[in-house]
Amino acid sequence: MFRPLFVFIGTRYTRAKRRNHFVSFISLTSMIGLALGVVVMIVVLSVMNGFDHEMRTRVLGMVPHATIVGDQPITDWQSLAAKVQQNPKVEAVAPFTQMQGLLTHDGNVQKVLLNAIDPVQERKVSIIDHFMLEGQLDSLTPGSFGIIIGDKAAKALGVGVGDKLTFVAPEVSVTPAGMFPRMKRFTVQGIFHVGAGEIDGYLGLTNLQDLARMQRWKPDQVQGLRLKFGDLFEAPRGAWEIAQHLGDSYYARDWTRTHGNLYQAIRMEKAMIGLLLLLIVAVAAFNIISTLVMVVNDKKGDIAILRTLGATPGTIMAIFMVQGTVIGVVGTAIGAVVGILAALNVSAAISALEGLIGHKFLNADVYFIDYLPSQLQVQDVLMVCGAALVLSFLATLYPAWRAARTQPAQALRYE
Template identity: 65%
Template sequence: MFRPLPFFIGLRYTRAKRRNHFISFISLISMLGLTLGVMVMILVLSVMNGFDRELRTRILGMVPHATISSEQPMDDWQTLATRLEEHPQVVAAAPFIQLQGMLTHNGSVAPVLVSGVIPEAEKHVSIIEQHMTQGALSDLQDGEFGIIIGELIAKRFGVQVGDKLTFVLPEASVTPAGVFPRLKRFTVAGVFKVGAELDSSLAMIHAGDAARLSRWQPGQMQGLRVKLDDLFQAPKVAWDLALTLPGNYYAQDWTRTHGNLFAAIRMEKTMIGLLLLLIVAVAAFNIISTLVMVVTDKKADIAILRTLGASPGTIMGIFMVQGSVIGVIGTLAGGVLGVLAAWNVSAMVAGLESLFGIQFLSSDVYFISYLPSQLIWSDVALICLTALGMSFAATLYPAWRASRTEPAEALRYD
């Protein structure tokens, strides 16, 4: 079988047991460093991708992609919703009324954003129905003053379905006995859990009950919540929708409320990727020191090959093959270990939390309560190709130096 001479000799040098064990040790360290760098890069970028995905699907599955509102309550929201849904980017539209206030129970207080919704329409624009742990979204009935709360609120108050909560509005009522805050008793109709910060700050009631609390006429709504086919087109689509509707309407999209969070994650992913790339670069360029020592150790062999007719290009190819083998093995090993780690890191972290009885990510501090991971094969390919490119570049100088070896000078003292 035909094998090019540089490839054949380069592989022999790689497999051979060297007399200088220090060179073998440095080669092993270079290979392990490259493996570790590639593995860590794949793992960390997969975790960052997981955070991005979870925030997109969970938080942006609960908060509006875009909202269309007006200064006055909407009387005929059905007609507006139908008109919005005619836009090719709009998946669905649902009415809402937002109220800010506090929930109280047995002396405990929690700030909350209450959304008044119509259950039949809300299920088309929100993922809450798929994340109910107690009750159902359809349990919200007009006039019954039921409320659906997040799991963290339920744990904080120690309540479940059927218990009573008091909602305090930031308004005052003047009575003969004095000025008192506006209060309304609600019955817990359900509990949801999306595994995000929203579990501690969001609640839902029926839009009819929200209209009564806002002292509006039955059927009036504050605005329309819009779900889009491509949420990253939200700023443009929301602006287009506001311009095309008759009357004075203004639009708001998720980039104003949560856009800074996604921008921070993307910036962190870029910066962490660049920092981890330095690990790969250090490991790759350790190949330079390894090959320089190999060239010094193999000067006699190089001289003999040159006297037998090997060209400088052949000598250069031999050591490029040897260095590239180190890079290929280290990169492939790191790629395989990184993929396996990215697939199993969520389960491993959950196992450690269960074993030691601690929680590394708390919803009270972070936006999600577990470590997500999403493996993107384009990231794996880019990391591996970058590592291979660095490894190949690291072989050029030592191989060029070997090709410049003069046979007479190398054999003078042998």
């Protein structure tokens, strides 16, 4: 197979001669450093993609994309929902009523946001069914005063399915005997696990009519409507437009007010961490400069002989560019393969390590999810590999240019 002279010699130089193992070692360390930089960058970007994906699908699949709330309890929510769904951006609508308070059981106390729902309508706007550990959403029937809580809240209260607990509302009832807090007994009908500490610990679900009775409303009255948009980034503007169309007695709220800062922080961290890791790859790539400078000094005699045989400065320059490029391509290829395998298995590996040492790296009390997600994206792999190859190629220019300037007479003077 025909190969140009500079390609043939450049690939031969990549395999150092027996008399100079140190140059071979430097070439190997440059290759390994570049490969490690690529591996780390692929894995970290995949983990950041995983956090971004879990934030959008899991957490924002549980919290409302947007809500429409009235100044007064809404009586005919069906007709209001029909008006809202005329907006083409809205995929589904469900009624809700919320009430904050405390859950108590056997001396244990846990704060809770009680979210009253219609189980049939809630499935259209929430993915809660995907995370049920025990019980079913349909068990929240009117008059049963059932409640579904997260596994973290269940553990804190020491309850399971079928147990009774007491909900204490932040209001008091005035009686002839004095003022007493409003309380109601609920039965645990189900337990869910989303993996987000904020949701698993402080969210409770009950039936709309049951909470309406506690609020002393009519059974068909609700606090507002929960909206699901086809594109959650359309929610802020879309909800505002809907509220404007409905009139001054309604106002809108969207997910950017509750979780927007967290989502923006994830996106910004991905960009900043990607930039920092790219600098690591750049350092590894520019180690090729020192490798090639040493090779040029080692091969001055060979360069002089090639020049006397008619090789042009351009040919000499191409030889060493080929050598540096081979180091960059091999290092990048090894790093890409190892990085892809690591990114695909990092979640399972961290989970196994947590089980082995008995320590949780991501505590749900601190982080919004309690596991390490990873989502490998082809464009990230291509971007990392492309950047590594470009930096490797740029690193070859100066040593190759220096080799091309070698004067045969001076190089052979002491040979």
